[in-house]
Amino acid sequence: METDPLDAQAALDAVSAAERRSVALVTSTPWYAPWYGVTSAAFPVAIALLAVRSPLAIVLLVLGSASLVLLVRTYRRVTGVWPSEQGMLVYVIAAVVVVFGTGIASYLVARSYGVGWWLLAVAVVTAVLMALLSRGYDRAYARKHGA
């Protein structure tokens, strides 16, 4: 090993700078969280509408899925990167729990009492929770990668 400490320190500084740039690219999209939140809200609402056999359920499922695909494609096109999920599994699990948790609860309520304005509250709560989760993901990602 011929590298002296000054060279090694310079290399480490370059590493830190590159990692910070990488984190900046991943978290440089303020529109991602609200889009993700609103899109995610479509799913529990659709699941609740399935309980009353509303054709709107299928429309919402299709629109939600299309919006999710468009979100990912747009993010990839704009940033040119996709973050590593390594160590971030808890956020993926939390997202699934929120969407399916609110979805199943809404389904059960809709089956017993029908749908109403309460479904709007479900949509808003889900959208806010998912947007907050997305922001939390960004912060955790930045911490994990030293930014």
Added chain:
Amino acid sequence: MTAPAFDETIHNPVRLRACAMLAGLDHAAFPILRDELGVSDSVLSKHLATLEAAGYVKLAKATTAGRLRTSVSLTAAGRAAYTAHVAALRSIVGETTPSPG
């Protein structure tokens, strides 16, 4: 904690910065990597070819909207080698903090 292992293939400044950028990513588009590293297409291609030959990166080509797009990702071996290399650098400067990645 990863055992330090100095890696001449990674230590080149362009390749080291490329690996540092890729370490936290699943993949990055070739133009983004080129712009962030401030090198030309040909220079980046040459360095990526070296890393690819060592089994450290994987290049994936896909045609989107009629354009060929290349994305770059670190392989598991590349990630391990990068982490060990950063640990080696830290041990040279006397740091004892865990290496990133």
